[in-house]
Amino acid sequence: MGKLSVSAALVCLALFSGANAEEKLSMSDADKAMYAEMLENNPADMDVAEGEQLFGNMTSLEAYSKMLGVKEKDLAGYIAGFPRYVDGAKKVITLSQSIQMAAADAGKTVPKLESKEMLKMTAYVKSLANGLKTNIDVKANKQMKEMMALGQEVFETRRGGRGLSCNSCHSPDIIGQRLRMQPLPDLGVNKAAGTWPAYRMTKSETTALDKRFQQCMDNALLAKIPLGSKEMVALEVYVTNKTKGNEIQIPGLKR
Ligand code: HEC
Numbered sequence: 001m002g003k004l005s006v007s008a009a010l011v012c013l014a015l016f017s018g019a020n021a022e023e024k025l026s027m028s029d030a031d032k033a034m035y036a037e038m039l040e041n042n043p044a045d046m047d048v049a050e051g052e053q054l055f056g057n058m059t060s061l062e063a064y065s066k067m068l069g070v071k072e073k074d075l076a077g078y079i080a081g082f083p084r085y086v087d088g089a090k091k092v093i094t095l096s097q098s099i100q101m102a103a104a105d106a107g108k109t110v111p112k113l114e115s116k117e118m119l120k121m122t123a124y125v126k127s128l129a130n131g132l133k134t135n136i137d138v139k140a141n142k143q144m145k146e147m148m149a150l151g152q153e154v155f156e157t158r159r160g161g162r163g164l165s166c167n168s169c170h171s172p173d174i175i176g177q178r179l180r181m182q183p184l185p186d187l188g189v190n191k192a193a194g195t196w197p198a199y200r201m202t203k204s205e206t207t208a209l210d211k212r213f214q215q216c217m218d219n220a221l222l223a224k225i226p227l228g229s230k231e232m233v234a235l236e237v238y239v240t241n242k243t244k245g246n247e248i249q250i251p252g253l254k255r
Helices: 002-015 029-040 045-058 061-068 072-079 095-105 116-127 142-156 166-170 209-219 230-242
Strands: 084-086 091-093 198-200 205-207 252-254
Touching: 029 252, 045 095, 045 116, 061 072, 061 095, 084 142, 091 095, 091 142, 091 230, 095 116, 116 205, 142 166, 142 230, 166 209, 205 209, 209 230
Parallel strands: 198 252
Antiparallel strands: 084 091, 198 205
């Protein structure tokens, strides 16, 4: 099945030429030098700093911890466990959705998941857990178990004109093979759960994990699953669990 899906993917990529040809190339020496330089000075550091200000204008870490029902000193470890079931929400939510709750709790305008403000605040709040390992618990309760199962289903369901699933390109048996010039990444080795929001060099912008999923959906001609939908949160649960235990390093830096 692995082999077959790779050829399907190859056909698929051969079909969309031009537009993002650059993206499909692996890194040149010049790109590698730029990557090394950006690691020293990640453009997304500024987003984290702005996120801190935006968050501070909206609420405090004290109020945020209280809303979540954790002691402020335990907040970082709690953040490392998203997506998770939150009592106040009565469902499994992402870190960004917990920031939406904090806004509502403080009587402020609730930022949209798609907004730059949300991206920056998510990067800031997640960076509070830098150095910790992602510690999602998909067996914590029935809601998490249910989301894990749904996430796996979304990850493995073939969709779109080419009949591809996330698994067609990210399953263990084909990882490391190449799609045109681009190696297929092992989401675990790439520390997917611990490194988003990240700065994407090929897009010259900071991107969140769920938006990164949408970029893969676009590339593979899969209908885009909306941010914040149950399916999208479930996908984040599944991918985060796949790469559980990775160190959190925000902001990440990606090709
Ligand atoms: C046609 C093949 C293909 C499909 C289908 C695909 N991806 Fe990807 N994905 C890639 C490639 C290639 C990259 C690496 C691109 C790069 O290095 O810039 C990638 C990168 C990623 C990353 C970033 C990894 C990291 O942290 O560096 C995530 C997360 C991801 N994909 C998730 C998904 C999800 C979720 C789906 C299903 C909705 C999906 N992908 C479907 C080919 C695919």
